Amino acid sequence: MDQYLAKLILKFFHYKAPFLLLALGTAIITVAFVSLTVLFLIWLERKISAKIQSRMGPMLNGPRFMAQISMWLGGIFQTLWDALKLLLKEQVTPQNADKIVFWSAPVVVFTACLMTYVVIPFGPGLVVKDLNLGLLYILAVSTFSVISILMAGWGSNNKYSLLGGFRSAAQIISYEVPLIFSLLGVMILAGSLKLSEIVLAQGKVWFIIPQFLGFLIYFICSIAELNRPPFDIPEAESELVAGFHTEYSGMGFAMFFLSEFANMFVISALITTLFLGGWLLPFGLKLPSNLSFLGITIPYFNLFGSVLIFLIKTYLVILFFMWVRWTYPRPRPDQLMTFSWKILLPLSFLNLIGTSLGVIIWKI
């Protein structure tokens, strides 16, 4: 991303930007993108849940004439006011809470979530830092969110929080195993862990076709990793109040809430990158680098088009996540564990062996 930023600054300000400025600029762009996306995603989740349950959802906070056109245009400022309300709320710390642990948990979870955005390729060259081991990096960084959940569960000094933390750790540890194994198939087919190379390896056929089993396993496991319903036993409202974030108020709660949705975007972007061909068009079609339409030339059409394709695919995956969330009921914790260890793990082994055999047979 920084090379485009450097070009822009050079063009408009005639100034060759130093590395630190570029890094700062990229960080600001990323954080702004994450915050805006999350605000939109929360609104979208409320609208989709409303549609599925035959309601209207938030309608009043926004231009009235838009709300009268369709339910999908109403209440567009809802999450903005919600966020402002959370900002202004008092931060309550429980009396016997472990204060340092209690207040550092939301910071850790949000940092971990932001760190995963570093390697997501939004288009050719549009990535903060295209690491050679990008996929491994995402897996490594996402473990911090478990630590933060345990910190929140412990620090709150509340039995519901503690139970939520327990359940979350058990769930994420057991779902991490099939999750990593399901990704091995993609690594074998692409022959690389660099996310941009994985995208380019899908020029002929998207990996969802040869890796459909892997895709299914990854999708199911990532719902569990995100603690979203139907696998939301760490914060099951009917049993645990709100699980590990029961005691948080104001910005502490907002951080957990934001990072939950930001993580959902990252996981969807990752599914797009690994299985749905990233920014590529299907059937090996290519975007023209400049588009001329009615005498107007759009420069860098290739770049904008790629980002658009990537975002469309990502939002389709997100819609699928939301659809699943509002459709299925929550299983019992022991059923959840059994499902991971006795069904998903053997299936992911099968996928790995099958992929390796296929690669050996077809490539030699």
Place this chain on the structure above:
Amino acid sequence: MKEILFYFLSGIILFSAFLVIRLKNIFHAALCLIITFIAVAGIYLLLNAEFLALVQVLIYSGAIAILIIFAVMLTKISKVKIAHNDQQLTALLITLSLTLITFFILNHTNWEAGVNLLERGAIYEIGRELMLNYLLPFEVISIVLLAALMGAISLTKKESLNEDKKQEK
């Protein structure tokens, strides 16, 4: 720049490792252990060993530290908050002798100077070495791990079977 980073990370490692052994609250000690692991991963990154750094974060802070925290959370809170150690002298002697041995080995080994850049990346080279040159040790390690796994399962199975029998009586 690299040297400043190295001393900064080493400082974090030493300080957090000291906290791990001196803190009274075991949960805080476990969190400091995670900081130590991450700082060690930072040192690996400084040495251009990216794969090792990421695996360090994934396995040590992602799996082992979480299991430790899990075990801590399962114990009674009143016991956790006042940890005490009756064997400080023994521990000091053992760690001192281990440090001396490591220092001796480090000083007397002929380290090959110069790091060759890996052409096809660390993962490719590690995989090739494991599957070609070090296949036997690799398989032996996996058998040891398998034995440990089965041992753990049989131990817990026996206990739960006994409990079931007691309940039946």
